[in-house]
Amino acid sequence: MADALKIGIAGLGTVGASLVRIIQERAENLTVTCGRPIVITAVTARDRTRDRGIDLSAIKWFNSAEELAAKADIDVFVELMGGANGPADASVRAALKRGLHVVTANKALLASHGVELAALAEEKGALLNFEAAVAGGIPVIKALRESLTGNTVSRVYGIMNGTCNYILTKMEKEGLSFDACLKEAQRLGYAEADPAFDIEGNDTAHKLAILTTLAFGNRISADDIYLEGITNISIEDIRAAADLGYRIKLLGVAQRTETGIEQRVHPTMVPVESVIAQVDGVTNAVAIESDILGELLMVGPGAGGNATASAVLGDIADIAKSRPGAQRVPSLGRPAIKLEPYKRAQMRKHEGGYFIRMTVEDRAGVFAHIAGHMAENNISLESIVQRSATHLDTTEPKTIILVTHATMEASIRKAVEAIKGEGYLLGEPQVIRIERPRP
Amino acid sequence: MADALKIGIAGLGTVGASLVRIIQERAENLTVTCGRPIVITAVTARDRTRDRGIDLSAIKWFNSAEELAAKADIDVFVELMGGANGPADASVRAALKRGLHVVTANKALLASHGVELAALAEEKGALLNFEAAVAGGIPVIKALRESLTGNTVSRVYGIMNGTCNYILTKMEKEGLSFDACLKEAQRLGYAEADPAFDIEGNDTAHKLAILTTLAFGNRISADDIYLEGITNISIEDIRAAADLGYRIKLLGVAQRTETGIEQRVHPTMVPVESVIAQVDGVTNAVAIESDILGELLMVGPGAGGNATASAVLGDIADIAKSRPGAQRVPSLGRPAIKLEPYKRAQMRKHEGGYFIRMTVEDRAGVFAHIAGHMAENNISLESIVQRSATHLDTTEPKTIILVTHATMEASIRKAVEAIKGEGYLLGEPQVIRIERPRP
Numbered sequence: 001m002a003d004a005l006k007i008g009i010a011g012l013g014t015v016g017a018s019l020v021r022i023i024q025e026r027a028e029n030l031t032v033t034c035g036r037p038i039v040i041t042a043v044t045a046r047d048r049t050r051d052r053g054i055d056l057s058a059i060k061w062f063n064s065a066e067e068l069a070a071k072a073d074i075d076v077f078v079e080l081m082g083g084a085n086g087p088a089d090a091s092v093r094a095a096l097k098r099g100l101h102v103v104t105a106n107k108a109l110l111a112s113h114g115v116e117l118a119a120l121a122e123e124k125g126a127l128l129n130f131e132a133a134v135a136g137g138i139p140v141i142k143a144l145r146e147s148l149t150g151n152t153v154s155r156v157y158g159i160m161n162g163t164c165n166y167i168l169t170k171m172e173k174e175g176l177s178f179d180a181c182l183k184e185a186q187r188l189g190y191a192e193a194d195p196a197f198d199i200e201g202n203d204t205a206h207k208l209a210i211l212t213t214l215a216f217g218n219r220i221s222a223d224d225i226y227l228e229g230i231t232n233i234s235i236e237d238i239r240a241a242a243d244l245g246y247r248i249k250l251l252g253v254a255q256r257t258e259t260g261i262e263q264r265v266h267p268t269m270v271p272v273e274s275v276i277a278q279v280d281g282v283t284n285a286v287a288i289e290s291d292i293l294g295e296l297l298m299v300g301p302g303a304g305g306n307a308t309a310s311a312v313l314g315d316i317a318d319i320a321k322s323r324p325g326a327q328r329v330p331s332l333g334r335p336a337i338k339l340e341p342y343k344r345a346q347m348r349k350h351e352g353g354y355f356i357r358m359t360v361e362d363r364a365g366v367f368a369h370i371a372g373h374m375a376e377n378n379i380s381l382e383s384i385v386q387r388s389a390t391h392l393d394t395t396e397p398k399t400i401i402l403v404t405h406a407t408m409e410a411s412i413r414k415a416v417e418a419i420k421g422e423g424y425l426l427g428e429p430q431v432i433r434i435e436r437p438r439p
Numbered sequence: 440m441a442d443a444l445k446i447g448i449a450g451l452g453t454v455g456a457s458l459v460r461i462i463q464e465r466a467e468n469l470t471v472t473c474g475r476p477i478v479i480t481a482v483t484a485r486d487r488t489r490d491r492g493i494d495l496s497a498i499k500w501f502n503s504a505e506e507l508a509a510k511a512d513i514d515v516f517v518e519l520m521g522g523a524n525g526p527a528d529a530s531v532r533a534a535l536k537r538g539l540h541v542v543t544a545n546k547a548l549l550a551s552h553g554v555e556l557a558a559l560a561e562e563k564g565a566l567l568n569f570e571a572a573v574a575g576g577i578p579v580i581k582a583l584r585e586s587l588t589g590n591t592v593s594r595v596y597g598i599m600n601g602t603c604n605y606i607l608t609k610m611e612k613e614g615l616s617f618d619a620c621l622k623e624a625q626r627l628g629y630a631e632a633d634p635a636f637d638i639e640g641n642d643t644a645h646k647l648a649i650l651t652t653l654a655f656g657n658r659i660s661a662d663d664i665y666l667e668g669i670t671n672i673s674i675e676d677i678r679a680a681a682d683l684g685y686r687i688k689l690l691g692v693a694q695r696t697e698t699g700i701e702q703r704v705h706p707t708m709v710p711v712e713s714v715i716a717q718v719d720g721v722t723n724a725v726a727i728e729s730d731i732l733g734e735l736l737m738v739g740p741g742a743g744g745n746a747t748a749s750a751v752l753g754d755i756a757d758i759a760k761s762r763p764g765a766q767r768v769p770s771l772g773r774p775a776i777k778l779e780p781y782k783r784a785q786m787r788k789h790e791g792g793y794f795i796r797m798t799v800e801d802r803a804g805v806f807a808h809i810a811g812h813m814a815e816n817n818i819s820l821e822s823i824v825q826r827s828a829t830h831l832d833t834t835e836p837k838t839i840i841l842v843t844h845a846t847m848e849a850s851i852r853k854a855v856e857a858i859k860g861e862g863y864l865l866g867e868p869q870v871i872r873i874e875r876p877r878p
Contacts (some may be wrong), residue, residue, distance in 0.1 A: 002767070022731060026589050032777050033588050035767040131586070137732040139578075139586035147578035149472050149756035150465050151749060275717045275738055292461060293576040293749040296739040299714055301732065310590060310732040317588035321767040328441070328474040330759045338471050421875070 002035060008042035008072040009089055010065035014305035015105060015132070016045065017052040019078070019312055025417065034320035042072035065091035069100070074413065076101045076319055078312060084108035092117060099124040103315040105132035105308055111206040111222035114213070117311035119336035127322070128331040129315035134207040135160050135284040137307035140301040143342035144214040144288065145333045153215040157253040159433060160207045162282030162302045163191045163198040164230050164250040168267075169280045172238050172247065178231065190282055200229035201250065201265040207264055208252035212342075214333045215254060215262050215288065221342035228266035237430055240357055240401050241269050244383060245275040251435055260343035262350060268379040269355050269434045275299075276437065283407045289438050353382065353434035356402045356416065359426040362395050366424050370400060373418045377411040379404050397426050403434070441474060442613060447481035447511040449504035449530055450519035453744035454486065454544060454571070455591055456491040456728065458517070458751055463494065473759035481511035504530035508539070515540045515758055517751060523547035531556060538563040542754040544571035546746055550645040550661035553652070558775035566761070567770040568754035573646040574599050574723040576746035577739040578753065583653040584772045590729035592654040596692040596874065599646045601721030602630045602637035603669050603689040607706075608719045611677050611686065613703040618671065629721055639668035640689065640704040647691035651781075653772045654693060654727065655700050660781035676869055679796055679840050680708050683822060686716045690874055699782035707875045708794050714738075715876065718858045728877050748831035751824045787849040792821065792873035794839045795855065798865040801834050805863050809839060812857045818843050836865050842873070 007023070009016055023038055031037045042266040044062040061067035068155050069077050069091040073300065076093035079102065081088045088109050095102050096117065104110070110117070111131055121128040131141045135158065144153070159165050161187055170181040182199070185191035197203050209222035230250050241248050246269035270277045275297055279285040284302025290296050301307035322329075332339060367386060374381060385401040404412070416429055446462070448455055462469065462477055470476045483501040501507035508516050508530040516534035518541065521525045527548050534541050535556065543549070549556070549572055560567040570580045574597065583592070598604050602624055609620040621638070624630035636642050648661035669689050680687050685708035694701040709716045714736055718724040723741030728734050740746035771778060799805050806825060813820060824840040843851070855868055 018731075022752070030589055033769070033773045035769070035774070089473075114612060137735065139582050139735075142586060142722060143578050146760075147581060147753040148749070150461055150469055150752045223604055273717065273795070275714055276710065278714045278717055290749075292457075292745045292752070294740040294743075295745050296576065296578075296737070298735070298737050300735040304733075307733050310587070310729075313589045313731075314586040322761065334472045335474070357543045416445060 004037040004039045005034070005076060005316070006039055006041045006074045007076050007078055007316060009040060009078045009080060010044050010068055011082070012043060012052055013080065013392070015308045015312065016080040017054055018305040018309035019080070020054045022309055022313060030317070034317050034318055038316060038320055039134060041076055042068050066094055069095040070098070074100060076103060076316060078316070079104040079106055079109070080312070082106055083106065084112040089113060093120065096120045096124055096128065096349070099126050100372065101127045101129070101319045103129045103312055103319070105130070105312055107133040107206040107210060109209035111209045111220060114210065114220045114332065115336050115339060118331040121331055122335055127319055127329065129366065130137065130331070131315050131364045134210050135286050136300070136302040136304065137310050138284055138286060138298045138302065139311070140211065140286045141214065142299055143296065143298065145329070148288065148290055148293060151292045153256070153288060153290045155253065155289045156211050156215045156286065157251050158286035159249050159276065159284050160252050160286065160302060161198050161204045161250060162284060163195065164204070165284070166190045166282045167199070168230060168233065168238070168248055168250065171233070172234055175235060177235055178233060189342045199231055201227045204250060204265045208254055208265060211252070211286070212254040212261060212263055213339065216256060217334055217340055218261060218342040221338045221344070224263060224342060224344045226264040226266065226347045227390055230267050232430070233267050234430070236399070237357060237432065240385070241355065241429040242272070243385070244355070244401070244403055245272050246270060246355070246434070247272050248432065249276065253435060257345045257349070259349055261347035262345040262347070264347065264350070267432055269432050271436060274437050287437065295438055302418035312326050338340035348408070348413065350409040350422040351406050352403045353406055353436070354412050355432040355434060356404070356412070357430040358400045358419070359397050360400055361424045361426060362398050363395055363424055367400065369422060370419055373415045374402065376418070377415040379407045379411055379415055381405070443476040444515060444755070445471070445478055445480045445513045446515050446517055446755060447507050447513035448479060448517045448519060449483050449507055450521070451484035451491055452519065454747045454751065455519040456493055457744040457748035458519070459493045459495070460728060461748055461752060469756070470853065473756050475759055477755060477759055481507050481513055483507045488586060489822045505533055508534040509537070512849070513539060514811070515542060517755070518543040518545055518548070519751070520863060521545055521547065523551040528552060532559065532667070535567065538565050540568070540758045542568045542751055544569070544751055546572040546645040546649060551608055551646045553649065553659045554775050556788045557770040560770055561774055561809060566758055566768065568757060569770070570754050571747045571750035572630065573649050574725050575739070575741040575743065576749050577723055577725060577737045577741065578750070579650065579725045579737055580653065582735065582737065583650065587727065587729055587732060588799060590731045592695070592727060592729045594692065594694040594728045595650050595654045595725065596690050597725035598688050598715065598723050599691050599725065599741060600637050600643045600689060601723060602634065604718065604723070605629045605721045605839070606670065607677070607687055607689065610672070610674055611681065614674060616674055617672060623704070625737045638670055640666045643689060643691040643704045647693055647704060648726070650691070651693040651700060651702055652778065655695060656773055656779055657700060657781040658778045660702070660783070663702060663781060663783045665703040665705065665786045669706050671869070672706050673869070676796060676871065678851060679824070680794065681711070682824070683794070683840070683842055684711050685709060685794070686711050687871065688715070692874060696784045696788070698788055699784035701784040701786070703786065703789070706871055708871050711798055713876050716745045726876065734877055743757055787811055787847070789848040790845055792845055792875070793843045793851050794871040794873060795843070795851070796869040797839045797858070798836050799839055800863045800865060801837050802863055806839065808861060809858055813841065815857070816854040818846045818854055820844070
């Protein structure tokens, strides 16, 4: 029997407490599968007195994460505090500097400092594992970093925020407004009291930035992401999408293009018959398109104490099963010094289909005008729907919905600006991009 | 730079040729990601002269797989010949005995001898990797063996045979007969000239047996699988399933029950709104339900030279990235000597929903009789559909379709036998099990 793998955990929130319980309750099973015992020897958390329903009596308590990382008798430092900077960052650096392996679920930390931390880990011969940082329990980091070795990835996209997917699913299934569904999500604990970070797309953007690096081998660039949240999505959009054979999901998409790598987070229409369109509620999904393997889609729980703890435990087990000493698995798929600079593709050069919903005054010739502006910009239309609430009152506002074939974002923006200039639009037009799985 | 990892490949069919091309074309990229070059130094195949579109001039040719495994100057033996016994088995054993790592895509070999081979690998400190053996490019072995460490799996199920899924999808989408779709599958190269191994479910059974061991920690038991193929599925079944909100898929299912582990391969009705129901054509999908992570579903290409080669390459890369010497990742999820004996659950104690389609003579009281037999066996019905082709001729045969709530297989068998004894059935009743994703 090899020596026990000694673990120190910083942060005993939902995930940390789950992890302690699982490692303690399943000690025997873990010893068999990992070939050595996994033992928690050190912990730290903000509140020492709170009852977490776990037995910490045999575990050494440290006053801070930094102190634990610097001084505890451990092989692996597990960071479950969160936050891009402050104690999470300082303690992870301290641990890596000692040559300790690090496991973290902290997407903000990686999105901000991932490349530096990976370089430090590689310099010290340590592993930096972070499966739980993206899409919770879905092993997408392992798939990109290990299973897809040798593949050239063309696109990676996914539903990576359970809050948004819960709200969009509930709006569709129950015909409720965005606000009503957000309130319900908050009541159920699926959304924070201040939900902005989720519903504006920032959370998805952090995760996407990490996936982009693993998929395309560039340095992490979380600030260079085109970002649109879901607050603007109305029940009318969801209904119109359904009528046309689509569902609306908040997707993070990273894609190789001729001008660079696109990174974008926005509400997206996906064909209703696609597998990803069936991913409901808080469930996450990530699709990876590559040249040798083809398309791989993974669906699973994106959050929650247990699912996240499962991913953290998988990372710890990988360390337990590997030989001690210098490792060759590069945290970000290739050695940090070999990552390329990120070259951002111009969003106005994005090519894809678009859904455009406009409310217009019922004036003669409006429809022809709109069609004319589309034609002027060489935008070809897949479908056109014109609606009014009743057919009796011919002067009431009408809704016009256009779905375009693949076209360039710049053309769409130009056409929409021209239409806005005509003066017959009531309110802002709604523009939603369409994303299709590879045929 | 570490030493190159030297590879010997036995078998240069579609997968082997793809693998050689990929490793040669992407040498530079692989060196960066794996931290060392991967070099093919030895090959063997039945036909030495065939033009495979790859350059073998710098590679040493061996006359047999056994000779290559025993004598070549290699670190990793890659077995891509297939077959449970004969040269594949002999050469893999020879390689492991030398302490070489082995990568194989051979499900039949593993289903028959996997436990012995894993034990031999562990004794010698070698790795035995076989991601490509189950569900082609989908990294389900890695997910079960590594990502889910510490989880207790309750059920694993999936679409693991592209031929069957292609046929069933085509029957549904185009309303064609089983025979017509099989012919089309053969024309497109999705089915063999002798398709029995696929359409009778044996191929799925081999793969299931491997997944069962990784999921439940028992010894591989490929002969203890309840097996029904898809040859008996008619377009009427598919239409009736669709009317009731189901699709028919050939699933392999392994499930922990109170009496043991169920392993079964049979046509299965899945709810049309489930994610797995959307998996069309030759695509595969595997779902894993476990207690910490929850449900994980992976969808991807289950066959094809490139997708399979991608999985083989991932296995090779794992070896390249690990340190030489004794390894602790047990091939079957836990050390072979710690695998438990397989305890087969009794199929007649299987619990689930059932679809029963019967054609009956139009006699007075038949419907009441059938309902009576169901009630006698405590089978409660979710829905009952009675149909005749026209409503004008009241003496023509009628179709009765029952869908039951969860009930025991023994009760269904008893009820069906009793109904058969009544003499009003025309032909055999069709019984199809229903499988639901965990809610």
